[in-house]
Amino acid sequence: MKNNDWKDRLNVVYSTNPDFRYDTGAEEEPETLPKERQTLRIALDKRNRGGKQVSLITGFVGKTGDLEALGKLLRVRCGAGGSVKDGEIIIQGDFRRRLLEILQKEGYAKTKCNL
Numbered sequence: 001m002k003n004n005d006w007k008d009r010l011n012v013v014y015s016t017n018p019d020f021r022y023d024t025g026a027e028e029e030p031e032t033l034p035k036e037r038q039t040l041r042i043a044l045d046k047r048n049r050g051g052k053q054v055s056l057i058t059g060f061v062g063k064t065g066d067l068e069a070l071g072k073l074l075r076v077r078c079g080a081g082g083s084v085k086d087g088e089i090i091i092q093g094d095f096r097r098r099l100l101e102i103l104q105k106e107g108y109a110k111t112k113c114n115l
Contacts, residue, residue, distance in 0.1 A: 032062025035107035042096050042103075042113040054082070055096055057089040057103075077102050 038060060045056045057074070060067050064084075071084040074091055078098055082091040091099065100113045 029063045030061060032066045036109050038062075038108050039110045040103060040108055040112070042099050042111065044094055044096060044114065052092070053094045055091040055094060055099055057091070057099065058087070060087060060089070073106070074099060074102060 040057055040059045043056050043058070045054050046052070060070065067087065067089070068084050071082065071089040074089060075082045078091055078093070078095045080092045080095060082089065084090070096113050096115055100111055103111045
């Protein structure tokens, strides 16, 4: 069955091709790698944060929903605030050692930490 929703065809005036598909230009998210194949990096960051320290976890490859779930798990286990932005997990405060322990217990074996 053909999707004939007009919202999918914005800015297309007319096409005579019956198999025409409008390309939105959106990229598909990559599949989430298994935990043991993820290479995560934990670092302390102070830049552009008003002198406050945050623990920054980078290197996650996968879907945004899985990254947000991991971010929530780490925030809850550390008992701190934070967010997930631009493929990075930000935890407020210096929790590098605790984050390393939590990630290794969760099965992220290739985790590196700058202490």
